[in-house]
Amino acid sequence: MRSQYIVPIGPDGIYEIKTGTWRTADPRIDEDACIRCGICLMHCPVGAVTREGERFTINLDYCKGCGICAHECPKGAITMEGRDTA
């Protein structure tokens, strides 16, 4: 008996996939070029970009490597760096 419930409910926690494993390129923020506009944060579909004070960081556990942040950054401060798939 896998469930103590009599009806399909999901109260036992959050279902998540480690979508960071999908990536074939990692986003890197050049802190010096960054003007803190927040456009990367606004447009990241995964919500991987967070702001702490003046600093923006990207959570690589879930980043799928879509490249929107790099593409949209007005200063080109984000680059997508390829990595070994081995």
Added chain:
Amino acid sequence: MSILNRLSAPDMISPGISACVGCNVELTLRTVMRIVGPNSVLAIPPGCMGGVGVVGWDKLSGARVPVFFPLLTNTASMLSGIRLAYDRQGKVNTHVVAFAGDGASVDAGFQALSGAAERNDRILYVCYDNEGYMNTGYQRSAATPKGAWTSTTPHGKLQIKKDTPRIMADHRIPYVATCSPAYIPDLVTKVEKAMANRDGFSYLHVLTPCVSGWGFPPEESIEVCRSSVQTRYFPLYEVDHGRYRITVDVPKPRPLSEYVGRLKKFSRTTEAELAEMELLVKQQWQELRALERVGGEHIDG
């Protein structure tokens, strides 16, 4: 509060869902639910978001708010029922939210949507429009534009796109707005207005271009959204208690061919179909401008 502060509200959706790389729907859902917050219940009918895990799996949930699957056909009606029960329990501040695809809103779920709007039930209905049944393999819906490839219209859809935001506005519900993921501050403001609407039904229609179904590179996702607005293909406006207002003006529209040309789904669209589309885009814009003027006169006169 600044836009970035508002967007720093906690994410109400699971951090890891299997939406496509660069998905505009995922972006929209997370954004909407950050603003709506935890005092809410979320209806996700069958479609992309249900498929990628937002309602969860087995005994786990894909959201940090109560979330459930309505049927494809009845999102709005189920929410009507929830609202009535909540009002009776005094949960009048709990937001009752739909996040439904175009299939669930303009096709199979249209009757329920229209019925709930006619009753002016106090729910916040967000339609994410990727112009087809994308989750099931890109079949056409009423929201698919004329000339577009879909898996059931491989030579291009023969009929024009159903203008759902206008139809919803004609129900004379208190708040209707169109939004785009390329204009996040505009979207956030509209979500907040919808939340503040105590007078009845709020309807938000978001054009969410689909990387997989429309055919464009994921990193261009926001650019495609921007192009949809800047060509006037998808005007951003709101209808607040009957008053029309274009919220992102496009004084010098880009040629529609720029938008159409970057999407694989229009690769077989003919010159004649493009010309028809341009005419429709022009018509739509003129009508909106006229409606803006009428609304003004009505209120002032």
Added chain:
Amino acid sequence: MSQVEVMNGNRAAGIAACLARPDVIAAYPITPQSSVVEFISRMIAEDKLDAKICEVESEHSAMSVLEGASLAGGRTFSATSSQGLALMYEPYFRASTLRLPIVMAIANREMISPQTLWASAQDSLSVRDAGWMQFYVEDNQEILDTLLQAFRIAEDSRVLLPINVCYDGFYLSHMSERVVVPDPEEVDAFLPDGYHPQHILLDPDRPMAVDPLTNGDLLTEYRAKHLAAQQAALEVIEQVDAKFSAAFGRSWDGAVEAYRIDGDCEAVVVTLGSMTGAGREAVDRMRESGASVGLLKLRVVRPFPAKEVRELLRGIPAVGVVDRNVSFGWDTGIIYQEVSSALYGVQGTARVPMIAGLGGQDITVEMFEDALRTLLERGRAGSACSPEFPETIWLSQDGEEETR
């Protein structure tokens, strides 16, 4: 104080729904139930009922609204018939598999086509496998009483299933009879004080997914639990009927009523719904002229009271099932098959399928007498003349021969 009033079946249903203190009602019209929701609408408008009503745009939405309200923790009620029931089938199925104790009256009506408005059990029997419990009642008093019982049974923690109370369209819905209306305070004492779900709830204070995508093994568990709940309901039905009898002085015999089925009974006719009245009359007349006949009233079809039916009919030489419906593909009615399944392996009982009263046609006392006479013959002829698959008798007012 209880009151005696003259009313039709729809009004009895409406009154019962109001007495149950529902939270949310869905209202949509369809002949022959429309006056149920009209009555409730009036009660709310006149401040005689404190409830929320949603005038929906179709029956599909009626069931959807009730499900939303029930998931949010509200007690719910609606009524429908025929096409409306068919239209709401999509959400109807999951009301039971989400274990929502919704109560819905069905004024039984034929399914189109041909174009029709009149009584048969085709509509509700066609959805008998969607997991709801189903009661079939004989008169207007039973409509009112059974609806009250239904709210209590449905919300019982051993059950937690939605319930249909079915009554023949026009025969009961539109016909006036004397009905005792219980005192509201006594009803309050009989029913639970509000619906307080522990098993499924949309609550921002306790967020969870409701109905996530589910693996096959887990689905199998939920189905097994659902089946078990239907079986557990058989006992709850009897218990609630006993409690109802103690509180209001009327019993409806639980799931099955045996009418004059005694030790020497040679023929029994099985009935559903309002035809039972004519059947009782026929049994009485024939008993008076010396025949040993009886009637079995099937009050509950889901869960099917197989054990009780088997025990009551075992040893009866001939049993006829009068179906006011058809089972396409089986050449019989639906209840005949259900009763036959319950009697599987029982020796010495001839089973005879009978179809009557389709399209709202009257099932008369005389037709029942004909049927019982046929059954007596079959019973006396014994097993030699009792084929495994007997031919269906189509009863009609012109005599049995006037059939197919």
